Amino acid sequence: MxxxxxxxxxxxxxxxxxxxxxxxxxxxxxxxxxxxxxxxxxxxxxxxxxxxxxxxxxxxxxxxxxxxxxxxxxxxxxxxxxxxxxxxxxxxxxxxxxxxxxxxxxxxxxxxxxxxxxxxxxxxxxAVYGLCELHRDEIKKAQLISNPGCYTTCSILSLAPLIKHNLIDIKSIIVDAKSGVTGAGRGTALELMYSECNESIKAYKIGSHRHTPEIEQELQLLNGQDFNILFTPHLVPMNRGILALSYANLTAKLTLEEVKEIYKAFYRDEYFVRILENRMPETRWVKGTNYCDIGVTVDPRTNHVIVVGAIDNLIKGAAGQAVQNMNICFGLAEKTGIDFIADFPI
Amino acid sequence: MxxxxxxxxxxxxxxxxxxxxxxxxxxxxxxxxxxxxxxxxxxxxxxxxxxxxxxxxxxxxxxxxxxxxxxxxxxxxxxxxxxxxxxxxxxxxxxxxxxxxxxxxxxxxxxxxxxxxxxxxxxxxxAVYGLCELHRDEIKKAQLISNPGCYTTCSILSLAPLIKHNLIDIKSIIVDAKSGVTGAGRGTALELMYSECNESIKAYKIGSHRHTPEIEQELQLLNGQDFNILFTPHLVPMNRGILALSYANLTAKLTLEEVKEIYKAFYRDEYFVRILENRMPETRWVKGTNYCDIGVTVDPRTNHVIVVGAIDNLIKGAAGQAVQNMNICFGLAEKTGIDFIADFPI
Amino acid sequence: MxxxxxxxxxxxxxxxxxxxxxxxxxxxxxxxxxxxxxxxxxxxxxxxxxxxxxxxxxxxxxxxxxxxxxxxxxxxxxxxxxxxxxxxxxxxxxxxxxxxxxxxxxxxxxxxxxxxxxxxxxxxxxAVYGLCELHRDEIKKAQLISNPGCYTTCSILSLAPLIKHNLIDIKSIIVDAKSGVTGAGRGTALELMYSECNESIKAYKIGSHRHTPEIEQELQLLNGQDFNILFTPHLVPMNRGILALSYANLTAKLTLEEVKEIYKAFYRDEYFVRILENRMPETRWVKGTNYCDIGVTVDPRTNHVIVVGAIDNLIKGAAGQAVQNMNICFGLAEKTGIDFIADFPI
Amino acid sequence: MxxxxxxxxxxxxxxxxxxxxxxxxxxxxxxxxxxxxxxxxxxxxxxxxxxxxxxxxxxxxxxxxxxxxxxxxxxxxxxxxxxxxxxxxxxxxxxxxxxxxxxxxxxxxxxxxxxxxxxxxxxxxxAVYGLCELHRDEIKKAQLISNPGCYTTCSILSLAPLIKHNLIDIKSIIVDAKSGVTGAGRGTALELMYSECNESIKAYKIGSHRHTPEIEQELQLLNGQDFNILFTPHLVPMNRGILALSYANLTAKLTLEEVKEIYKAFYRDEYFVRILENRMPETRWVKGTNYCDIGVTVDPRTNHVIVVGAIDNLIKGAAGQAVQNMNICFGLAEKTGIDFIADFPI
Missing domain, CATH: 3.40.50.720 (NAD(P)-binding Rossmann-like Domain)
Structure with a gap:
């Protein structure tokens, strides 16, 4: 044990x-x-x-x-x-x-x-950056693992295939992310009181949230270039879940099917990344699980690719990925103890 | 298997x-x-x-x-x-x-x-009535098990010790129960639409809900007497959970400590019934689990005993208890596969 | 002005x-x-x-x-x-x-x-107790008005006709009340944080809430007798609204229609009390208004009368009634400036 | 009358x-x-x-x-x-x-x-397009007014000053909008049931929502050019409210203060458009009102301007604006009967 x-x-x-x-x-x-x-x-x-x-x-x-x-x-x-x-x-x-x-x-x-x-x-x-899907080999040997942030995990996994394969204009990347209230932690604060958050949505720290450089660092590692992204978080009246929409201009001429294939290939062996075929991610389907659900679409009218990612901020975005890291560096099967099915309705 | x-x-x-x-x-x-x-x-x-x-x-x-x-x-x-x-x-x-x-x-x-x-x-x-804590021996041998209703499970477990020991005036029993919206099932109905339920509470079928005779049947079995209870359900703007408050006049002169001891003794060997000492049940602590949490208090000003019971309507009130029944009648350890810790925040 | x-x-x-x-x-x-x-x-x-x-x-x-x-x-x-x-x-x-x-x-x-x-x-x-429907004449002349509590307003208005006409066993009264989170005020507290309240219900201060003696005082005034009631408040995951269920044993043999007539007569001239005929009160229909909606039913199986009252805790339960009091004691039409229609969906 | x-x-x-x-x-x-x-x-x-x-x-x-x-x-x-x-x-x-x-x-x-x-x-x-702030003179004389859509109202008001003054790259516009559930109307549908929407967020109809061409038509009118925008709506677990984030690349070199001044000047005489100075819009502050709150920010790292707009979808996005239109074309003061203060907490 x-x-x-x-x-x-x-x-x-x-x-x-x-x-x-x-x-x-x-x-x-x-x-x-x-x-x-x-x-x-x-x-x-x-x-x-x-x-x-x-x-x-x-x-x-x-x-x-x-x-x-x-x-x-x-x-x-x-x-x-x-x-x-x-x-x-x-x-x-x-x-x-x-x-x-x-x-x-x-x-x-x-x-x-x-x-x-x-x-x-x-x-x-x-320290090894503990985004398991991207740093598994280093994690295996690590003594100190730095578990990624919640927004970060969702955003990086969403964009990694496009960045890795140089398919988008790296200067056009916008991540518009939405988080449940647990993302702010358990410290008491007026703005986190029930009647202050409930039935309302807001954006905050537009372009200035601390997860921004973390996303940039990891994406830059994937293609060796230097670039900034625009990251916008929102507070949504729900307990858990992150939904991140990543927007970018396609530089390659790709059909939706081709983009999907790239994602499926990139995450072929990843148990905890699910590339959705016929629907778009919703936070309810990953709530309480270690999955990151990803859906992609293409808008030919504006030549954008849009990637939708969904995770549970406390699991894949925190505790679940921490255990996934532990499993990896102790040589256990990666899904041991974190192979949850979302308990629906939430 | x-x-x-x-x-x-x-x-x-x-x-x-x-x-x-x-x-x-x-x-x-x-x-x-x-x-x-x-x-x-x-x-x-x-x-x-x-x-x-x-x-x-x-x-x-x-x-x-x-x-x-x-x-x-x-x-x-x-x-x-x-x-x-x-x-x-x-x-x-x-x-x-x-x-x-x-x-x-x-x-x-x-x-x-x-x-x-x-x-x-x-x-x-x-058919054996599958309220595991009360009918375990029959369940072991049953071929047909009738799994109890959600309100029923919570209400019966709340009142059983008082009825069994003849401690209350059986003509004074009121159960005021509150349920999350999943209790109404997945069929579409105007009154179950998000914007119709959200941010509002209502009582419904006061004194006429079909779980009433089910509660009465099982309580009557415990002391052999015939009596009616008043059962009131409510719809609460949340997905899951039942909180039932049972009110009755004490016939015995009992302190709060004595009542608690009776409950603890009655459920001594029950893994899925938790008698709370220092707090009252809240549905969040049983959500996603097979537990029934029970708290008791006594109001000397009006000579009432009040029992608070909480379950997850879809687990102990439905699917979890069904699996508990399966475990019993297949000779498995009773908590196999249903030994969940509530995933908090919900 | x-x-x-x-x-x-x-x-x-x-x-x-x-x-x-x-x-x-x-x-x-x-x-x-x-x-x-x-x-x-x-x-x-x-x-x-x-x-x-x-x-x-x-x-x-x-x-x-x-x-x-x-x-x-x-x-x-x-x-x-x-x-x-x-x-x-x-x-x-x-x-x-x-x-x-x-x-x-x-x-x-x-x-x-x-x-x-x-x-x-x-x-x-x-000080005059500012429950407008019961103390209007004193309010007219008052210099100091004590505005009632939120639970109190709803409970007293629900029970007044039965008490006034001596129709119930005064030792059998139970008020099971449910409140939205704003009832607890705007002070920060862990238990009022979004992710702590959301998706859960609890009862608190059973039999010991400070609105209890206030309800008793006013009800006793109506029939001159001395008695205790059992009052139980709950915290419900919604911003506003109180739903109070009042239970009592009928001493008179009355049909549902007779009880309804008594309520309609009692509140005949009251603009802000609505006795519902074909439905039971729900907090959504009074939200943002100064109304108190009341519905009654009778359970012949247990000889109980059940009264359901609903108010907006911040309006009829606080600010709206305060202005109603002001209107009365300044000689204005009572509904001036508070004649709201609930804004639905909330 | x-x-x-x-x-x-x-x-x-x-x-x-x-x-x-x-x-x-x-x-x-x-x-x-x-x-x-x-x-x-x-x-x-x-x-x-x-x-x-x-x-x-x-x-x-x-x-x-x-x-x-x-x-x-x-x-x-x-x-x-x-x-x-x-x-x-x-x-x-x-x-x-x-x-x-x-x-x-x-x-x-x-x-x-x-x-x-x-x-x-x-x-x-x-038919006159009834976006009051942009078509007031035509509305005055109109016999048939076409009231704008909810997403549309919020998006157009958010972007109008930038488009009118040619300050952004018109090919870079993305509107990421979030709506409460009432936006989908009152027709029953599985996906709008309480337990299906609650505690989850999703994007839908990315790039294909019918409000897209409506936004484009009105923005094009403002600068005479032809262009497409990318519009993404989301469903948020709350009853009411739209929050729209509009992203675009600045073509002019403008400080945040300059952008703010442009907005304040553009909407100087508009009672129902509030340009926020020290905070960003949140739907709770416009809920139940006819206001459109707008906040702007600039991200120098990526040269984006971001405009945040918030309205109540059923008021400024529907019924309130319809009455505003009526007021205009009947010669009444524009805010007659719709001069609401948001009722907070919602």
Missing amino acids: IKASVIGGTGYAGQELIRILMRHPEVEVVTIGTRSFAGQKFSDVYGNFETITDLVCEATDIKLLAEKSDVVFLALPHGIASKTVTKEVLEKTKVIDLGADFRLKDINIYEDWYQTEHFNQPLLEE | IKASVIGGTGYAGQELIRILMRHPEVEVVTIGTRSFAGQKFSDVYGNFETITDLVCEATDIKLLAEKSDVVFLALPHGIASKTVTKEVLEKTKVIDLGADFRLKDINIYEDWYQTEHFNQPLLEE | IKASVIGGTGYAGQELIRILMRHPEVEVVTIGTRSFAGQKFSDVYGNFETITDLVCEATDIKLLAEKSDVVFLALPHGIASKTVTKEVLEKTKVIDLGADFRLKDINIYEDWYQTEHFNQPLLEE | IKASVIGGTGYAGQELIRILMRHPEVEVVTIGTRSFAGQKFSDVYGNFETITDLVCEATDIKLLAEKSDVVFLALPHGIASKTVTKEVLEKTKVIDLGADFRLKDINIYEDWYQTEHFNQPLLEE
Whole structure:
């Protein structure tokens, strides 16, 4: 059994991770670390765990956890992981970080977008970007995995085949993404109150969301070019799910069927990417799963290709992909413990 | 492997059943029967099954299914099962009926509340009422199991300890229950349209809902007396979940602690009934699970005991309990394949 | 024009009040008092007021407002109004208090349920309980009006005819009420976050909600007897609306038609109470209005009468009734400025 | 008093129109025409009208209504109005059509996008496109007004200043729009059922929605050029509201402040268009109102201008604008009867 610990286990992503790990056939959850709820039974913080676990939240230390864990998951606000993960920790345990600290390879870009200093450039270089479908081989050998952001996962998977094959004008890329409210985390805030979010939609941080450089970094890796994208997130009155529409001008003359074939070929061996044939993705069909559903269409009137991607932000966009990463780097079958069918109606 | 077929597999309960059965370690789903969608791939009807199954819906016959199935689940409108299930069918397969046809033992009560003739009194007598916690021994030997209604399951489990021990005035029982919209099924109807249900609550069929006599039958069995209850259902703007508040006058002088102890003792060995200590049930904590959460309180000002029960109407109130019944009568561990942790936030 | 000021204008009830007053043909809003948002434009706090008003929130004092206002509305947490409203204030302006400080006539009951000392017994006696349909004559002459609570308004109007005519067993009364989330106000709290409330229902403060003694006080006034009721509130995943089901044992032998006639007679001249004939109340039909819709039914099997009441908690349950009170005590037509038709779909 | 009739009064837009007209100080509603609910009291079809009107729905004829009405509103599926509105009708009454029949000036474009023959080219030419802010002078003299679509209104108002002043590359325009469920009307359909829409978002008819040519027609009128746009609608789990994000490449070098000034100047005299300064539009702030809120931003990294527009699809996108049109062509103050403040929380 893999001994797993989670630090930051009482946020939404952390809790989802614990839920998955507790039903994972090869994992034993040894410690739930959390500062805010230290001393409380986890099942008192989250009533869904009633009778399921007696674990008590602990204000613990990554060094201690490294001693007794085969893997430590971090689900923390940015700026903490880069200060606490060390070479010594990584000699004793694998670390899978769900936060942002190790995602951006260029420290200047990190400091620019996060408006804070980064103190751990060496680990930035060592960390593997844990988008499983694109970095599987590196993940297998990684000791420190930086789990991608939710918008990021959906956007990169949506655009990767087009970028890889140089089929679009890289200066024309717009990603218009919509997220459920859990994407904002569990911290209380007026704008996240029920009656403030409910029955309304808004765009926010247009062109300035921190997932932008992360998407750019990974897409640029695919074709070696340098370019900017325009990324717009929205807040949608629903708990979970991301739907991302990616727009770009086709440079190649391709029929819809040809574009579909390219996507199917690109993701041929990927269990968790489903290229839809006869319908477009809707978040309900991936909710509670580790799937990324992708649909493509072409608009000949304006020569655009439009890619629609859908994921569950807390699963493929966070906890599920973290476990997928764990499965890969511990040599387990990749879908072990995360092979969910969406529970419909949500 | 248990070969299982489902007739009526494209309603909400049927689909939920298929979802559970497809991940059940001891089951193989052989046939999905449905008249309305015959010939269509199940994954075209329900997009969550994309890449998961290639099964095609069939307009099939219970006799044929009996030949090739160890168990046939029926998820049909009332009035059909009682006409198609026969002695011959039951010689070849077990039948678990999620509909209402075999729930009421007294044919007159059935005909009175359902306003239709019942043509199968013999099977009515043979059928075992599949409320697992109360009829486990009969279920073990049953060939025909009548799965309880959703409101019913929650209400009976809530009141059983008080009735069994004669602690309340049986003429004072009121059950005020609230259900999510999936309780009404997947048939299109104006009143179930998004913009008609959303942001509003209503009570309906006050004192006249068909689950009333079902609750009465089972409670009466527990103490041998004859009595009526007042049952009020509500439609709540959410997909899933039932919250039932049961009110009754205490006849015994009992403290809250004593009432709690009675509940804990009554359900001591029941994995799927959780008696809450420090909080009251909320539907979110049972959503997507087979649990029935129960909380009790006492109001000394009016001498009432109030029991709060919560279930997921499609799981413990339908598909999950159907699989629990299957597990029992096939000799499997009762929680096999249905040991879910609620996926929160919903 | 009536010069009106609002203290506590940035809570939900306060904001609703300002919205109504700004379209009221006989009112001019002179000051919006609020501590938390002092110095901010009201339209920056609430975007719906963009271009509609340039008023800036002020951290003001009731004494100052009394000088320049014909009426001052208070929408504050309990414990403040009783300390700041004085004889001197009331000599200069009328005060309509939407909070709890002056609702309970018996100071011991107040201190018992609110667990705090009350410092203003004299004004407690002077204050008129502003449930318009029951206290209209006193309201006409009042200088200090205590606007009823939301649950209270709905429950009292639902039960008044039965109590007044002594038709029910007063020891059997149960009110099972359901409220939208705005009922909890605009203060941030984890349990009111979108993803915590959404898609779930819960009961809370069963038998111990502070609106209980308020309902009892007013019902007891109607028949001169002393009795307790059992009141249970619920939180429902919707913004607005209260649906209250009141249960009681009929002592008189009455048909449904007779009960309906009693209700119709009781509320014959009431514009804002609608006794429904062919349907039961649903919150959607009163949302955004000052109506209280009432439906009644009788369950002969258990000899219960069931009354269903529905209001908008922020209008008839708060701001609308406050303006109705203002209209009455300023001699205006009672429906002036509050004669809304529900905007459907919500 | 203006005598107004509505045909198609039991759809969502029709009902909203009747609600507005019944509180309009210069209007008397004389007839509610509807085939489906003929003979039923309007208040039985829509419970919000209980006690407010005794009007009974009639299966009436536009010719008859023309005799007794100063204005007839049509809220019908496409294909009917063009067959029933005649010169004779228009000699007797003004007609404001909320449907699509008279919106597209080019009959070939109509027939192409609606896949049906159009039988009334002469009236197509006579009809005035009722986007009030752009066609006010024509509307004043019009006898037949074609009320714009909901997506259309929001998209055109969002882009008009940029197009008019030739500030963007007209081949780069993408409108990514999100709508609440009422946009799909009140007809029952599986995909509009509560549990099918709730908690999920989807894009649909990407590049092929019928509002596309309507947007193009009006934008082309503003600068005389010919171009196509890419229009993508989404279904969002909320009742009302449209949020449209319009993306385009700036051809001029403009700062954000300059762009804002252009918008403020363009809409300087428009009561119902609010150019936001310090926040971006959210549908909640326009819900239940006739406002179109607009915010702009510029992304220097990709040289895009992004315009965010928000309206209530049933008011500014349908019934409210229809009344605005009526006000204009009857010489009333434009905001008469439609000067609503959004009722928040929704």
